[in-house]
Amino acid sequence: MGDLFSDTPSWLxxxxxxxxxxxxxDPASHMYRVESGCVRLQVNGVDGARQIISFLFRGELFGYAxxxxxxxxxxxxxxxxxxxxVSSILALGTRRPEVAVELVRVADRQFGSVAxxxxxxxxxxxxxxxxxxxxxxxxxxxxxxxxxxxxxPMMRRDIADYLGLTPETLSRSILELEEDGFLAxxxxxxxxxxxxxxELKVKSLDELKIVSRERQHVIS
Amino acid sequence: MGDLFSDTPSWLxxxxxxxxxxxxxDPASHMYRVESGCVRLQVNGVDGARQIISFLFRGELFGYAxxxxxxxxxxxxxxxxxxxxVSSILALGTRRPEVAVELVRVADRQFGSVAxxxxxxxxxxxxxxxxxxxxxxxxxxxxxxxxxxxxxPMMRRDIADYLGLTPETLSRSILELEEDGFLAxxxxxxxxxxxxxxELKVKSLDELKIVSRERQHVIS
DNA sequence: CGACAGATTGATCCGTCTCAAGCGTGGTGG
DNA sequence: CCACCACGCTTGAGACGGATCAATCTGTCG
Numbered sequence: 001m002g003d004l005f006s007d008t009p010s011w012l013x014x015x016x017x018x019x020x021x022x023x024x025x026d027p028a029s030h031m032y033r034v035e036s037g038c039v040r041l042q043v044n045g046v047d048g049a050r051q052i053i054s055f056l057f058r059g060e061l062f063g064y065a066x067x068x069x070x071x072x073x074x075x076x077x078x079x080x081x082x083x084x085x086v087s088s089i090l091a092l093g094t095r096r097p098e099v100a101v102e103l104v105r106v107a108d109r110q111f112g113s114v115a116x117x118x119x120x121x122x123x124x125x126x127x128x129x130x131x132x133x134x135x136x137x138x139x140x141x142x143x144x145x146x147x148x149x150x151x152x153p154m155m156r157r158d159i160a161d162y163l164g165l166t167p168e169t170l171s172r173s174i175l176e177l178e179e180d181g182f183l184a185x186x187x188x189x190x191x192x193x194x195x196x197x198x199e200l201k202v203k204s205l206d207e208l209k210i211v212s213r214e215r216q217h218v219i220s
Numbered sequence: 221m222g223d224l225f226s227d228t229p230s231w232l233x234x235x236x237x238x239x240x241x242x243x244x245x246d247p248a249s250h251m252y253r254v255e256s257g258c259v260r261l262q263v264n265g266v267d268g269a270r271q272i273i274s275f276l277f278r279g280e281l282f283g284y285a286x287x288x289x290x291x292x293x294x295x296x297x298x299x300x301x302x303x304x305x306v307s308s309i310l311a312l313g314t315r316r317p318e319v320a321v322e323l324v325r326v327a328d329r330q331f332g333s334v335a336x337x338x339x340x341x342x343x344x345x346x347x348x349x350x351x352x353x354x355x356x357x358x359x360x361x362x363x364x365x366x367x368x369x370x371x372x373p374m375m376r377r378d379i380a381d382y383l384g385l386t387p388e389t390l391s392r393s394i395l396e397l398e399e400d401g402f403l404a405x406x407x408x409x410x411x412x413x414x415x416x417x418x419e420l421k422v423k424s425l426d427e428l429k430i431v432s433r434e435r436q437h438v439i440s
Numbered sequence: 441c442g443a444c445a446g447a448t449t450g451a452t453c454c455g456t457c458t459c460a461a462g463c464g465t466g467g468t469g470g
Numbered sequence: 471c472c473a474c475c476a477c478g479c480t481t482g483a484g485a486c487g488g489a490t491c492a493a494t495c496t497g498t499c500g
Contacts, residue, residue, distance in 0.1 A: 043339040051339035066325040070332025090321060097313050100320030105286040107327035112290025114334045119263040119271035122341050122384030126488065156447065164342030169488055171448050188447075188497055346456070376479065389456055391480050408465060408479075 004099050008088045015075035021063075023072045028065035030083050034058050034142070037079025038153040041071050042161070052162040053114055055154065058142025061106050064089065077153040121164040129163040130173040134183060138193055149184075149192035224319050228312045230304045235295035241283075243292045248285035250303050254278050254362070257299025258373040261291050262381070272382040273334060275374065278362025284309065284323050297373040341384040349383040350393040354403060358413055369404075369412035 012035065015021060021032065024044060032039075039056040053071060056062055062073060064086070093100035120132050137143060137150060144151035152159075160170045177183050184192040232255065235241055241252065244264060252259075259276040273291060276282055282293060284306070313320035340352050357363060357370060364371035372379075380390045397403050404412040 041335070043335050045339055045343055049339070049343040051335075051342050053335045053338060064324065065328045066321065067328075070329070071335050093321060093324075094317040097315075097317050097320055100313060100317055100324060101286065101310060103324050104284065104320065104327060107324060107331060108285045108287070108290070111327060111331050111334065114331065114338060115261070115263050115271075115273045115291050118273060118334060118338045118341065119265055119269070121338065122271050123265055123269040166489060167447075168449085168490080172488090175448085386457060387479075388458080388481085392456095395480080 004096075004102055005084060005089065005092065007096075008084055008092050010082050010084045013081055013083055015079045015081070017075060017077050019075045021073040021075060021081070022069050024069055026069045028063065028067055028069055028086055031061065031064040031086055031089050032073075032081040032083055033061050035080040035082055036142075037081075038076035039073055039079055039081070040076050040154070040158060040162075041073050043071055050161045051164070052158060054110070054117070055158075055162065057140055060142075061103075064103050064107070066090075076158065126163075126165055126169050127173045127176050129165065130159075130170065130177060131182060133159065133163055134177075134191065134193055146190075149186050149190050152189045152191065155189070224316075224322055225304060225309065225312065227316075228304055228308050230302050233301055233303055235299045235301070237295060237297050239295045241293040241295060241301070242289050244289055246289045248283065248287055248289055248306055251281065251284040251306055251309050252293075252301040252303055253281050255300040255302055256362075258296035259293055259299055259301070260296050260374070260378060260382075261293050263291055270381045271384070272378060274330070274337070275378075275382065277360055280362075281323075281326050284327070286310075296378065346383075346385055346389050347393045347396050349385065350379075350390065350397060351402060353379065353383055354397075354411065354413055366410075369406050369410050372409045372411065375409070 015037075021039065022028075022030075034056050036058055039060075039062065041053040041056065041062060043051045043053060045051065055076065063069075066086070089099070089103075093103070120129055124132065137152075144153070156167045156170055160167045163170065165173070174183075174185070178185060181194055183194060186192055235257075241259065242248075242250075254276050256278055259280075259282065261273040261276065261282060263271045263273060265271065275296065283289075286306070309319070309323075313323070340349055344352065357372075364373070376387045376390055380387045383390065385393070394403075394405070398405060401414055403414060406412055
């Protein structure tokens with residue numbers, strides 16, 4: 001997938017924790033791919049009511065917009081990204097239409113993810129939102145796994161802003177899940193998941209099957 | 221914009237109120253554009269907790285996915301859509317890359333809209349969500365305007381599912397906005413807006429005047 | 441080994457949901 | 471054309487979940 005863009009000049013850039021990659025309203029001059037670390041896409045409300053739209057890990061594309069930025073991107077921890085200029089990507093898309101098709105595919109998948117996110121935040125209770133968050137992480141590549149447990153790059157405030165909760169409620173919900181045996185805390189950012197990984201694995205397998213089937217269909 | 225696809229075979233289809241255009245999990249076989257009426261994109265939770273992602277009016281494209289549907293589309297009222305087959309659009313994109321670029325542009329804009337939607341639903345009070353909903357409608361083309369007032373195609377339950385509220389709370393919030401002089405009800409689906417067009421104008425001005433540059437930190 | 445930022449815990453309040461009745465509007469049939 | 475009917479909308483009372491404000495704790499890093 002990255003090979004699609006290998007014809008086009010790119011370079012690496014590194015960002016420190018909390019550093020802004022681009023902001024709302026900026027002209028969309030570059031496209032990025034996470035090489036290591038974690039990026040958060042977010043909407044910064046006028047009154048400081050931040051909503052995190054998604055966390056991006058190794059291999060994920062972002063910022064492939066035409067026009068001006070509708071959302072902001074910030075580094076969660078120390079992060080390395082590969083950069084392309086949007087104009088060169090568009091030029092590449094003109095020569096090789098499969099590049100543009102790939103961008104449409106990625107954009108549609110991310111659209112679906114945000115739609116699911118919206119449904120969860122609007123309809124689930126606090127504990128269920130936290131459960132959903134952790135379930136989504138087990139199928140996430142590019143995340144530190146030491147021993148049997150995850151090592152999250154983001155702090156509580158980030159997770160709370162992702163799930164539409166306050167840090168206090170998030171803390172109480174995590175405690176509840178721990179008492180239920182859903183997870184165990186290992187230090188501040190370490191978590192060990194127990195029951196539910198099954199459900200998520202089935203879901204991600206389904207997605208993989210669908211994607212691969214569709215790839216074949218498109219190619220043939 | 222519609223002219224972009226005029227090379228490609230298309231046809232019209234009519235849907236009755238509440239009729240499904242496509243469902244979650246369906247293979248993405250067609251792309252659509254609303255000719256008249258209103259379409260809702262939605263996520264149907266397993267327990268029937270429906271979340272409406274967006275309402276689409278005349279001129280808006282939807283369903284240009286690659287792969288399987290992540291969300292469902294239903295007609296709100298009697299709706300006419302123009303249909304293209306996805307394969308013919310992809311073929312067109314191969315011949316005319318500007319078509320694919322246009323799809324990326326539309327996909328990105330809709331991604332930004334959902335992100336904003338998520339921020340509002342997660343952070344705003346009931347009354348402010350309703351205010352935002354109506355403010356968004358005044359700048360919406362393809363909506364019945366008789367005299368000085370809007371004629372909405374959707375019923376309360378749809379608006380509630382869009383804003384993440386119950387119909388009861390929605391009703392109380394509308395009453396509150398009416399008492400504040402923000403809007404006036406004209407029958408069941410008619411509304412007359414007063415204050416809010418100002419806010420919308422400010423927002424679009426902001427989008428125009430921002431010229432800041434993205435921050436680059438090249439390391440190789 | 442401190443010290444500080446971030447995380448947790450506690451008590452209380454407020455907003456929205458829920459359940460339950462009425463009401464009005466728009467459509468239908470006589 | 472009018473009366474009726476049914477569905478959707480509104481209104482009300484009560485309960486509950488999450489937010490808020492405040493204090494304490496703890497992991498991480500210097």
